[in-house]
Amino acid sequence: MTAVDTAPAAPPPVEEGIWTRLRRRKLALLGLLLIAATLLGAIFAPYLTQFDPDEQLFEGLSITGAPMAPGGMFPLGTDLLGRDLLTRILYGARTSLIIGLLANGVALLIGTFVGVTAGYFGGILGGILMRLTDLMMAFPALLLAICLAAIFQPSLWIVVMVIATVNWVQTARVLYAETASLSQREFIAAERTLGAGHMRILFRHILPHLVPTIIVWGTLGISTTVLLEATLSYLGVGVQPPTPSWGNIIFENQTYFQAAPWLVFFPGLAIVTLALAFNLVGDAFREVLDPTQRGRT
Amino acid sequence: MLAFIARRLIQSALILLGVSFITFALLYLFPADPVRQIAGRSATPETVANIRAQLGLDQPFVVQYLRYLGNLLQGDLGRSYLQKTEVGTLIVSRLPASLLLMAGAIVCELMLGLTMGIIAAIRRGTGTDNSLMIVSFIGVSAPQFVVGLLLLYVFAVQLRWFPIGGYGTFSHLVLPAVTLGILGSGWYSRMMRSSMIDVLRQDYIRTARAKGLGRARVLFRHALPNAILPIIAMIGIDVGIFMGGIVVVESVFGWPGIGQLAWQAIQRVDIPIIMGVTLVSACAIVLGNLVADIASLLADPRIKVR
Amino acid sequence: MTTQEILSPAAQVAGEAPVVLSVRDLDISVRQQGGVKPLVIGLTFDLRRGETLAIAGESGSGKSLTSLAIMGLLPPPAVHVAAGSIIFGDVDLTKLAETKLQAIRGSRIAMIFQEPMTALNPVMRIGDQLVEALRAHEPLSRQAARTRALEALRAVRLTEPERRLSQYPHELSGGMRQRVVIAMAIALRPDILIADEPTTALDVTVQREVLDLLRDLSRDMGTALILITHDMGVVAEMADRVLVMQSGVMVETAAVGQLFSAPKQAYTQALLAAVPRMGQGREASVKPLWRPLVSIRDMVVTYDLKGGILGRTQSRVHAVEGVTFDIHPGETFALVGESGCGKSTIARALTGLVPHQGIVEFDGETLGSTPAARFAASRQMQMIFQDPMAALNGRMRVGDLVMEPLVIHGIGDVASRRARAEALFDRVGLTRDALDRYPHEFSGGQRQRICIARALALNPKLILADESVSALDVSVQASVLDLLAELKAEMDMSYLFISHDMAIVENIADRVAVMFLGQIVETGSSAQVFGNPQHSYTRRLIDAVPHPDPSRVLPVRAVHASDPPSPVRRVGDPPKRLALRSVGSGHLVASEA
Amino acid sequence: DGHSAMDPDAQYGGNITITYKDDVATLDPAIGYDWQNWSMIKSLYDGLMDYEPGTTDLRPGLAESYEISDDGMTFTFKLREGVKFHNGREMTAEDVKYSLDRVTDPVTQSPGAGFFGSIAGFDAASAGGGEGLSGVTVVDPYTVQIQLSRPDATFLHVMGLNFASVVAREAVEAAGADFGKTAMGTGAFKLSEWTIGQRLVFEKNADYWREGLPYLDSVTFEVGQEPIVALLRLQNGEVDVPGDGIPPAKFMEVMADPEQASRVIEGGQLHTGYITLNVNIPPFDNVDVRKAVNMAINKERITQVINGRAVPATQPLPPSMPGYTDGYAGYSYDVEGAKALLGEAGFPDGFETELFVMNTDPNPRIAQAIQQDLSQIGITASIQSLAQASVIAAGGEADQAPMIWSGGMAWIADFPDASNFYGPILGCDGAVQGGWNWSWYCNEEIDAMAIEADSMTDPAMVDDRLKMWSDVYMAVMEDAPWVPVFNEQRYTMKSPRMGGADALYVDPVSIPVNYDYVFVTDVQ
């Protein structure tokens, strides 16, 4: 009677590494390429350009003080102080990557911690954590950022902390809902009956299921974070000049969008590209990490 | 339902209390002396001390806070330090404009975002899908100041379709609302896309098709109301996000809302105004969430009021 | 009965009736990475007016795809009709444009899907969904459509049809929803009604009602019915003709009597053999032991429903209300009863997933509620869940899943755990190389075997099997049940076997308890309960079971609709406790009012 | 008198629209101290003294004439008769006294109270109690006498400040704390509409005591408008004068178009942009270091960065201010010299320090230019770009801000007198916690000189007094607590229909325009 059992639906599993599977996705490759290019540009900025990012070049301004349009000596033009824009974008990548990865990462971490803890344990602890989240949500983030940055002297690390403090809330909300519903799933109940402890359930069973959501919010958060840094710079509480970041290059020059569009266009392009790249890679990772997607494209 | 609303209101009151405390504490720690701003450059130390005492700023923090709270409970938000006007009056005169702008922005982001999301979901995996998603990225990543000025330049200055800034008629509202909504529409199009893809896989969609319904009806009568459910709750969160955006958008378009009030107050450490605007925006956020939750309740008959 | 007047005169006898649908050499394929893969091959059959054709076969054999192909609803773009024709009247449905198909769908050919819980749009009122279906095909006014919708609801014998119109799907029970789906399908009196597993998700008593309803309707309206099912009992009761499928190919087709009495193909024979039958209950192997393994006394589990401004408990779900029973070592104790009667809750309380009141002793010790006590108990007591897919973490390799309990309890090292997992896989009939695959790469039966392997990893004394075979094909079900039986014999294990399937319970349980609304209404040995049912509810359950025997004459029943009773009660208003009285050695029955 | 300024071409009637970014905080003359409301209050209210339009020349206002006692300590003002408040009541000496008492009463919280410090009884008044200024007496309904406690050569200018405007007591009392949202003066315009956050409309005061003024029927102020948008609207014909000037991003575009450039009026303003060097914080306690910094700053380059909208400065006073030292070259740009000086001072390799700056464009940019200049001589200055209030707070602490770029918070003179650049920002009085002397420079000798100069109240000694002030600032430059960087020029742009002398558009006391005297040319 046991004979009727059907054969497994899937083809025999060809063991492939994540890398192999990633490589098959052209868009993901493109994303990786863009990220790598940004990283390399940031690291090797001094070798890629002959200028110093803070150097206000005599040739960089017209006699009336106008910035130079792209071309010639300055492939992307110069800014309002006569600095080479390409150089500033290359060096700015350092700041923006730190902000985008670190601030965003810390925010994700906090959000994940709060959301998952509240969603999994529920009860009073969860209630308190979620009320805290509600409170943060109701609090104007920008004001909080301004106050925090003003109370501590502004610096890159403070900016990272400020952004992290402000940006975890939505992740927490989303992960809370997801964790709460995951906790009701049968395989979690099954784990419990096996005697698994909370830590084991959380780290081995719940977190892996949250990875797609975390990736989505993480990649989308990159551009938001980079721009938030810019807003903070604009309010005078961001990364201090003359340190370039993509966001503050835009904000410094945004009123000139008509007179010197390159000053807004190129850093803007950089942000969109980076965000897109991370998202492409994130999308791919989401699928690659999902075992049910194995063997498909 | 009423009990649910009542419970949420109580919760909201507690949240507002928390917000007021944190804001007050942050402003207390803020490294700038409002009295100096009031007293002016030529003031003598005595005058400064006198003004400080008048405003009660020489009192310990807890006393200051409790006094503020006491007044707040009587509906008194205090007077602006620099304008000497009741904060309540200032806010009341500007709030409607901000709320109108936000409402416009929500409509705009929903229209843009949902349409893009739906089209992308239907054309999933095609070039249309990809390009729409890239557009949504640009929406998410574009600085509002630049978007605002660009729209203003193209549609108001060059094409003259809309007035250059100002407040009053519907045509004044369009550009600022679009500017404020573009960011959200990027998010919404992505969310709508995945929600829609999810819904289109559901059994009841198949049932609807099996009934012989047309494509449009299946899409709009069956898929859309379900796909939109998870998004309704997000609209509440938007109010909070807008609070940051209105500062920029209102100043670009000369929109007389509370964003500009807040911005000026922060520059000059006009604490009563900052407190007032913070509380009002917190109220708006809390109410926005409440409304979104109630809307979810109404839109989704399955959610039982717990 | 008003419905009789409304519905069409009695149908003609099938057989001489004209052919309404003719499927010829139907091939359905899917485009995949590695090319085109055929899913259904060369299917050919005719459907006559008024006839009921049952398509039977195991899961994945292509039953649903066939029905979807007829509806023109194959999931685009991957799955498509590769060849063949589906002739309806004088048109070939496979060649028809979408808009033309839309006109046929719902009005001439209607379909009922398996899962009543998800088949209805959750945010639309029942009435709107019905009216919409009607107005899509006939130029009716809202009012007229509403009247027709009401007629349809009455036709499916739904209680309070007016009120139903303005209700939402979630406010109805599964059986009621399935009636709504049926009402929607028959409202336009289609020529053909396709029912894809219409009762699989329903309780036996409700299944009974729905089947009776379908039969009456097809008889009264002369509608041809394609009934897709894996339940041979249903086939036997309902079908005029049977078509057996396996792996996309038609294995055998015959009149129902002929198929059951003299199946030609080996596959059909195996299929029929696997079907559990009632009335073959075995004598209990109750061993007279002095100490039960599990002793439950007066277990109560309630779920609080909060409400009001302060979020106070306003009402309670009395899921389990004073249940008392013992499970002896080496015994299979079964809990039967309809959905929501509290079976799972008992299992969950035993494993500590929900808090309970009352005394539970396990192996002589009171089962504590401290984490440490629970941890200790979890070595001795393992659970196998209904849906193996849901119970396995889809993101882990099954090998890791099976080793999971060993890791949790700190048993052995990496190598020894692996060895144990391999041994377990051998034992449950899986190959070792399967250890490195993911759950979704297995069939349902295989997955359940993985769950069993995981449960066995710690050598428990008691296995709680909650609907562990309900989701499986008959043949697979049989093989899993055999496995459980073997294991029991080998390892001297006890089972708490939870099921709503009377036939299975009769076949494997030593002792049985029948539950209703959180309380036991009858308990005793398998032979006592099934052979001599005392409680009316027990009898109703047994009567409702379809028998895989087409010759059996069905008792005449008035098809009626009843709303399921609710275990939700206000605080301070607990349900009345039923007193059990003994009617012979260990056979206890609740007194009836 | 007033007739001298009357324009024969002027037309009556019409409305002009002025825009501002920031909202108008208040119109209370005792409180208003902003860029926007300063000129508005000037048109709504009058004080005893006034200025010739477009100039820095004092002229009598509500006072028909005045007498100064020989010791310069008593001022007797004879008021004009028949001057009416907007409510129709005649203005009298009681109103003058009330207004001065009010502005010095601490309950009013006037940021200008300190200007009246030389009036007898000021200390008692500012201690509170509401007795008022004992030095101000009403002699008769048309005569006010003001007794000073010390000689004050600037006193007439003080009487020309907005803070000295005459308000109608009954209106103040009726409006209470909300007086700032109303207006009741004797000025050329009265407030007719105020929609908070949107618009103010001033309407012509038909009873204005200066005959024939104003020309305009009304002035509309639209607030909350980004300067760049205001300019677009001007180009579109919707706005007559953008109150915040031509935004830097549009400056070049406008100047490149002859038609538009012809409508831009350039003028000096009483402004100096400077860097403060905190003499308490090493190494700026070393005068050579301060001099070296002075020599290191490339002022030409900085003016280039702001599109040449300023002229390099050599000293604290702007060129158009009486008392400006002509021919003084200041510290000229000399990197090598600066390096050498720094080396002598013991910092051959430079040092690290901080430069505070307010965070609105173009200030952070200027700070970066300064930063680069400093780096040329080895000084590494990190920039702290903060909100205005935070910079002011840091400047007011003895040990927080080594260097501050003053832009955005810079001294625009309250009144056109040489003394105005000294007291709070360079004198010992300002070098206190919370004060405005951010270089914490306090030289008792120079303070004494300044007091002496301001005691020279005899009109005959005006030139001696200005010479003395010139000496004061030269002495300050020797100690180099500041780096004067540039004097900003004003560029006011007007719509084609605006009429009136160019000087009215760069009026030193009524910015951006003198509403009382301008007119439009397209009245039907």
Ligand SMILES: Nc1ncnc2c1ncn2[C@@H]1O[C@H](COP(=O)(O)OP(=O)(O)OP(=O)(O)O)[C@@H](O)[C@H]1O
């Ligand atoms: N969209 C699809 N893409 C690829 N393969 C599919 C798709 N849908 C179904 N199949 C495959 O087609 C085969 C037949 O599926 P079908 O749903 O018709 O089975 P069934 O007989 O109805 O089974 P069950 O009893 O489980 O409902 C299965 O092997 C299934 O995996």
Ligand SMILES: Nc1ncnc2c1ncn2[C@@H]1O[C@H](COP(=O)(O)OP(=O)(O)OP(=O)(O)O)[C@@H](O)[C@H]1O
């Ligand atoms: N977490 C919960 N909160 C509230 N009520 C619950 C909860 N879990 C179960 N119930 C209710 O308790 C009752 C018993 O549920 P239980 O799952 O034990 O039934 P069952 O006999 O296993 O039914 P089924 O055959 O459908 O699995 C049901 O009415 C159910 O709705």
Ligand SMILES: [Mg+2]
């Ligand atoms: Mg099927």
Ligand SMILES: [Mg+2]
């Ligand atoms: Mg159950």
Ligand code: NI
């Ligand atoms: Ni005259």
